[in-house]
Every structure is written in C-alpha cells, then in structure tokens.
Amino acid sequence: MTQSVVVQVGQCGNQIGCCFWDLALREHAAVNKKGIYDEAISSFFRNVDTRVVGDGGNISKGKICSLKARAVLIDMEEGVVNEILQGPLRDVFDSKQLITDISGSGNNWAVGHKVFGSLYQEKILEKLRKSAEHCDCLQCFFIIHSMGGGTGSGLGTFLLKVLEDEFPEVYRFVTSIYPSGEDDVITSPYNSILAMKELNEHADCVLPIDNQSLFDIISKIDLMVNSGKLGAAIKPNSLVTSSTGVFKKRQEKPFDAMNNIVANLLLNLTSSARFEGSLNMDLNEISMNLVPFPQLHYLVSSLTPLYTLADVNIPPRRLDQMFSDAFSKDHQLIRADPRHCLYLACALMVRGNVQISDLRRNIERLKPSLQFVSWNQEGWKTSLCSVPPVGHSHSLLALANNTCVKPTFIELRERFIKLYKKKAHLHHYLQIEGMEESCFTEAVSSLSALIQEYNQLDATKSMPVEDLPRLNVAM
C-alpha cells in the first residue's frame, strides 16, 4: 500500500488540515479496533516509539505506539500553528514538521511566493525529503491552501514547483479554497489569478472549493437538524466538525463545520485506496481516468448524503436519492451546475453497503439527464469501498471533470480585470523583487487559454454524436 503526505499551507490550509487529522484519527480508531498498526493507517500516519530520541523511532508493524501524521505544516504567521500545537492534536504532529515565520504574507501572493519562497526553499525541501524518507512507497502529496490570501496562495503554489522538480513521480493533488464573491480580502483576485497559473502548470489534479457553497451546505444541514420534522437527534459517535461533538446552531460563519466538509472530502477520496472493497480505486486512477488532457485537471466534487457530514441521526432515505443528490447543484462544493454543462468524465466513489447492481442501476437512471462529451459518452469511473464512513451505512463522493467550472474562472478573471485596470494595490506586488507587470499579464492569459479550452468543449455540446469512419482493412 502507498503513503500520502499532506502539506498544509497558510491559515486556511492549516485549519482545514487540522480538521482532517482529527477526522482521520477518529475514522481509523473506529475501524481498527485492535490497535494494530496496519497498512491502512500507515497511509497517513507513522507509528513512532516515543522513547527513542531522534529519527530511529519508526515502528512498521505491531501495536500502535504513538501515531504521527505524515504532514508538513507551513505558515508565515504563528497564530494558527501554535493553536494546533496547543490543542488536542498536539501529539500527532512532529515539531520537526513545521515551518513558521512571524510576519505573515500580508495577503500578498508575491510576498508568499517570491520572498518566503526563496527564504524557505531549502527548509521546505528538507522537511519534504524527510517525510518522503519515512514512506515506504510515497504516492501522493495533498496540498491544502486558499487562493485568496498570501501564504496559502503564494507559498502554497511555490511548493508545487518544488514538488514537481524534486518528486516528479509523486502525484500532486491540490485542494484549493477559491474566494467567494463577497470576499473581504481586496487583493484576492490578484492572488487567485497568480496562483491559478501555477495550478495550471504544476498540479496534477485540483479540487476547487468555495466558501459560499460550504456555507450553503452547512445551512442546509442546520435546517435538517433544526426543522425537527425528520426526527433528527444528535449522534454521539459519528464524525463531525469539532471534537466537542455537538452540532450547534451558529450565527456567524461556521468555519469549523465548513472545514470538516473539506476534510471529509479528502477522507472519502482516499478511502478506496486505504480500505478494501470489491472494486478498488487508487489515487493514481483518479488522475488517469479524470484528466483527459493535461490542462483540464479541475474536478468539481460533491459529497452525499449530507447527513454524513453531520453528527445527526436522520433515518436513511432511499439509496437512490444519494445518487440523485450527487448531481444537483446544491450539493457541489463549488458554485457550479454540472447537470446543465458538459461532462468530460465523472467518478463515483461509493462507501459502505452498496453493490455493483445499485451503482449500475443509478448510472442508467441518471445518464439521460446528463451530457457527456462526444468522445466519452460512457465516461464513468466507479469504485466500491466496503468500509462506510463512521456512524453511517453508506456515502458517495462524486468527482466531475465538467465545464461547469468555467463560470468560476470567468468571474475570477472579471474581478481581476476590474482591479487591474485601475492598477489598484499593484505597487504592493511590483515592489517585490522578481515581480513585474508581465507576471500579471501572463497569469491572466494562462487563465484565458484555459477558459477557451472549456469554451471549445462547450461548443460541441449540442452537436449530434456521430461515429467516425473506421479503418478499412484489406481482406
């Protein structure tokens, strides 16, 4: 089995990362009752004998001694990382896995990318190499960051180039939080566009997510819980937001609950690689099947049923409803409507007590209402993992390579152009060494090229599907 290393960058990246490690521990605790360090756990955790000083403490088999996350935590401010190190997860992180600074990136991509990038390049490499050495067979780096700020956006994408050069064989899966419309960071369009260029060129797969969609999902769950109609009750054991385990009604933005959705995404994405099932799907299969052309590697995700993301005990609705919901625009983790756009490919990763016939029945049922590109009419990749998420009987993660990401990118470009036209705040960037106006123009044309690719695909949408003439063979 293979291992993955999570690299969490910036405030957002580290907060989500923290939720992820919390959930991962609880999932493995629920599944692994005997406390034996098995291959499933080793995909994200090392087993360390804490009595041994220095590096020699790795234990590869036998009872779990002390679990350490395969993670590298990077932030240019100390606040978030310090909080993690004082919180309940402090023992899960190795103090040697951290890279911090004091001053922060000031919401400036250039500071994160150019200044901190060159300052910390060696140190970053050293930490990454260390974590790779601890792995038997490293398959994937999961990078978690936001696009709108300075550290996650700038330093996070600087990392991608480093990873590509140093570990060319290892996949780079990036979970990127895109800024919502009413983002309070004024320069977020600049930061996002500059970061997008790096994602275009150096990521294998990107899972774009936006805060507004997460918030809407949380509100929906809230509604389900508090409406009282379905007899919902608070569940003691399942995976949810905070370790306090109680899902409260919140007034302000419930970042905790929102971060947990993203954490659940990563957990479900890797479940078929970690646990057994009748149709396994490893991480390298995601890239293979869902990325038909190297630049088109943005995957829209949805997690259903929603109640698996909450601590609540809602009686399970029909299995088929779970599949239908996966394609509805209300369940996507980014504002997108895949049903009304064009699919290039779609993956359905099912967990729990679901068999191949259930999967096939639902694909047959939903297929007519979805549009697939002409050369991939049966563009489905499926997987069945026997282990359900904790406290629930089944769940579904849908990953879609769909032209519905286009509006997000177009909107981003518009906001960028609005700012850039007025040259607002530009001097903060240009005063950084290595930054010129060409960085901006190149970044925006990279994005435009990407949008153009999606446009060309969309143009084929209503064209009739014709079979191409085949090769003629002499008899």
Add this chain to the structure above:
Amino acid sequence: MSIVTVQLGQCGNQIGFEVFDALFNDSHCPRGLCSKRENEAYQASCKERFFSEEENGVLVARAVLVDMEPKVINQTLSKAAHSGLWKYGQHSCFCQKQGSGNNWAYGYSVHGPRHEESIMNLIRKEVEKCDSLSGFFIIMSMAGGTGSGLGAFVTQNLQDQYSSALKMNQIIWPYGNGEVIVQNYNSILTLSHLYRSSDALLVHENDAVHKICAKLMNIKQISFCDINQVLAHQLGSVFQPTYSGEGSFHYRRNPLGDLMENLVPHPEFKMLGVRNIPQMSENSLAYSTFTWAGLLKHLRQMLISNAKMEEGIDWQVRPPLSGLPPLGNMSVNKETRFNTSIANLVILRGKDVHSADVGAFKDPALYTSWLEPVHAFSVWKTQRAFRKYEKSAALVSNSQSLVKPLDMIVGKAWNMFASRAYLHQYTKFGIEEEDFLDSFMLLEQVIASYCNL
C-alpha cells in the same frame, strides 16, 4: 496433466478464488450420481489438474497470484485459508505496493519488465511441482491496468519461455457502461497483444453474467461476488474432468490441449465463449427436472441466435437452408442474425448422459463452409454430475457471437482516439500512437474475418 493458473489484478484474483472454490466443492460433492470408484477417479483427476497436496492432506491450488497492490491478494489468501480444506501456497504470491492506476502502459511497460524475473520465477516453481504440464490458464480483466497490461506482458513471456505449453487467457470484458473510463483503450491494447501471444481467449462479459444473475438466479442486489460465482460455475463445468471418448473409462489427460484442438483450428480465430444450461439458484434447482432433449434444444438455439442465457431466446432465428449460399456477409448492425460457428464443443454431465442426442449440433448449416462438421463439432459426455445439477450442459464455441461486443469496444476506442483524449497518460510510459494504430488494425482484421464466415 496439470494446469497452472495465473491470477492477475483485482479481477483475476477475485475470480480465481471463486474458480478454485467451485472446483474443490464440486469434486467433493457427495451427490456424484455415479459409483464411488468413479467419483474417486474424478476427484483424483481434478486434483491432478488444479491442486497439489501438502503433507497434512490440505490441497494447495496450482496458482500464482499477482497484483501490484496488496489489498486484494491479502483478502484472497485469507478467504481460501478460511475454508480449512484448500488454500493457496503462501509463497505463491507476488505483490507490490502501488497499483497500475488503470494504465495499460504502466502495467505493460513499467511493471512488466521491472518484475519479470520475480513473476516468472514464481511461475517456474509452480510448474516444477507438476508431473506434466498441460498449460497455463491466465485470469485477467481488460479494463484495468494490472490484469490487462501486466497480463499481456506475462502472456508474452510465457510464450517465449514455455513455447510448447498451451496458454488460455480467461478475459473479463467490462460492463459496456463504464467501470473505468479508459477501459476501451486498455481493452484494444490487451486484445491485440494477446491475439499475437495467446493460444485461445475465453471471454466472459460482465453485462451477460450480470443478466444471468438478475434473470436466472433471481439475485436482488447483485454484487461482484455473485457475478464471480456464476463465472466460476461456468468455468468449472468446462474444466472439470471429462471422459476421453465414447465408452471410455479414463478421464482426459490434457484438458487444454483437447480444448484447443477442437476449438481453435485456425490462428485467426481465437475467441471463445461459454454458455451453460441450466443455470439457476439452488432453491429453484430442487424443484426442476430436465430432459437432455430439452436442454440441448435450448442450448442449440442459444448458440444460433446468439443468446447468452436460456431466457429471452429468439426462436425465430434459423440456420440458412443447407445447399444454398450463406445469407450474405454478416453485418454487425443487424439485430438478430444467425450466429455462424467455426467450432463447437458440447460438454454433458450427469444422469443418462449417454442417451443424449447431439445430432442437431452436427448440422453443417451451423458452421462455416471451410470446415467439415465432423471436424467442427465434438461432444464430451461424463456420467458424474456437476455440483447439484442432475443434468448439465456446457457449450464452448468459437463463433461470431463476440463480434458485436468487440466491434463496439473498437468503435468507442476509435472515437476517443480521434480526439486524442487520455493519450498523454499512455505516451508517458512508452505506448505511442502507432501502438494504438497497430492494435486497431489487428482488431479490425479480426472483426472482418469473423464477419466473413
């Protein structure tokens, strides 16, 4: 003579387990409907073919398990050991940490050469345990990366290193409606390579077996386990011992050789399919009785109307009138056309088997003109019943029935190839556009050859 089975990838290993389980359970089935001595001879023959024995009497499958990631092999080993009656050899597995990622090129060009020596060593060890080797039975799927790519590589190696042994590849065709998005690419690459290096391709389609589970076995929530068990039943009914001739009292010694001799008269035509009758859930079996005449009539119509199971057979399809030229070349687009065969083998097991009349299968109208029916048709009859079926018949045929599915796969792969989608994933590991084109050429040739029968 013995058969060494090579199980490749998740599919190959999951199915392999069910096959050995079915073979074992059948050979130890109390209701053999024959004398004790005969039953013992059956068991001994089955054992010689498929199992070796440890000192404590536990049977060890003559199999090599190969997968590029460990989860499935671990499961397979423990399921077998769980029965307590048979198991896999603990050193018969080859496993790596990272799978092939559904990438044929990775399985063929990276895993193949990298692990060639280890895998061939394992196979050699298993071959050395056999007194006499009939050949290899390789179980793999076409859709994924390991079974398909590494399977093609291993088969090629077997051809080089064991040129006198026969190779039969059991290939699983994926559901038409996607299990893996690049399955059509993986399929055409696999088929074209196997066509050059394998002796026979025994094909099972997931869609067809799924329908059997739904319609005949009445399973509500069909799982891969159910599908694999039906498959194993079909394979068991073909590979279990049969008598070597009319009135003979010895079981056939060379199962693969006999199969090939009867069914693959010409290297251009290697694709074989299996049909089985009756096939039903155990509950229904208790209430059913059959006559050989009825079973054979259905089986024949299944063959000529290209039905994969005994329900929904189109009885309107008839062979062309003898003496008249065939009704034009078969067009892949016509609905239910008459299915012309090259060769057929009927295997009958059970009560009063010698009274079964297979004359209808000898009709020359069923066959292509360049073979005499006496060469094209064979029947093997065995008194000893198979599992709980008082009478059962299996038909292994080399016919046009796989042309339509093959044509569909080639068509879809061609459409995708024209857009160049996913090609970068293959060229990354050394499979270039020319390799794809070669594969297309070969398969179009095969389709045309079968159509022109």
